Amino acid sequence: MDPQMKLLFDELKSMTQSMEDLKKSVEDRINGVEHSLCDRFMAMESVAKGLEDWKPRVEASVEYLRVEVAALRKTVNRVVLEQSAPSPSIFPALGATAAISSAGNPVVGSDEHYVDPPHRETACGSVTAYTSLLVKGMYDSHSHKSFAVNVDPSGVRNTFELRSLAQKFMGRLPKMNFPQFDGDSPKLWISRSEDYFEMYSVEPSMWIKVASMHFIAASASWLQSVEKKTKTMSWPQFCRIILDRFGRDQHEVLIRQLFHIKQSGPISEYIEKNF
Known part of the structure; x- marks a missing residue:
């Protein structure tokens, strides 16, 4: 064989071997990256699952603390007000x-x-x-x-x-009846109910039971279908299902009224009737 051809052949053989080594090295690196990404993805899934299991317990604890702190703050404020203003029932003339x-x-x-x-x-x-x-x-x-x-x-x-x-030692408030709920104006009823509970210092654990006794008409029929669920609800959850049920109906009624608004008399009468 010609020496130059042999030299060229050896050079090609050496380059082929180098390419094979480089290819193997690249494949090993790619496999390593794939294994690393797979391990990290599994670790992230484990962490996400742990957070999902932990979130409901934390939310329930935070809600409980919020209710207790709010009740304690109201009580302390009342005691401070009563101590700052002497009552005739405590100190004699x-x-x-x-x-x-x-x-x-x-x-x-x-x-x-x-x-x-x-x-x-x-x-x-x-x-x-x-x-x-x-x-x-x-x-x-x-x-x-x-x-x-x-x-x-x-x-x-x-x-x-x-x-x-x-x-x-609270002020001499007249005894007032608890507001009844017939399905109309749910937000107003919730606000008045919370004011009633605050004035008469009703325990938060009793709010749903007291409120349920004053549902009438259509709201009473609806309450029968969800009464078992309400036994394990908090007050904010109870208010949420009320707004979901009756607030949506009220919104639809207002939209229908809006589409049927028309002027059939003087402008002043139109404004008074619709606005």
């Missing part, structure tokens, strides 16, 4: 305080001498008033007066007891 000692007996002594009440109430939760008194029951405007409030911390451990105490 000055005339009665000057004429009667803390033991309930008339004060006896000489003129122009001050007599301290001989007994002091120290029971848990009691409110005691100490004032400087004249013997004949005359109140001295320059005398020092102090009010001491003794509260046992163990008496306010329960949130419901604190609400009951706040409701007892």
Whole structure:
């Protein structure tokens, strides 16, 4: 064989071997990338599944905390307002305080001498008033007066007891009936129901039960079909299904009325009727 041809043949053989090695290297790298992507995809699927399982529990916990914090905030605000404005049912009138000692007996002594009440109430939760008194029951405007409030911390451990105490000293509101729901204006009914619960400090766990007792007409028939589901619902979920059922109907009625609006009289009558 010609030496030049042999040299050329060897060179081609060497290049062919290099191409085979390069091809094998590229294939190995591609396989490695595929395995890596597959492992990462499986890991992401596992994380996504964990998040889906975790999300409902977190949402339920957040909703529960929101309701409890809102109820506690309302209770604390009422207690603060009641403490800042003295109620006549708690503190006796000055005339009665000057004429009667803390033991309930008339004060006896000489003129122009001050007599301290001989007994002091120290029971848990009691409110005691100490004032400087004249013997004949005359109140001295320059005398020092102090009010001491003794509260046992163990008496306010329960949130419901604190609400009951706040409701007892709430303003003298007249007793009002709970708003009935017949299917019309669901948003207005929900707002008035929440105002009623707030005024009378109704426990959030009782809101759905109380509201369900005041469904009438078409809404009562609808409630029978979903009553079992409502036993496990929260108040926001209960309001949502009400709006989905009755809010949509009201929206459709308004749209039909809008399409049938026409002027058949004076402009003022048209505006008053439709707007």
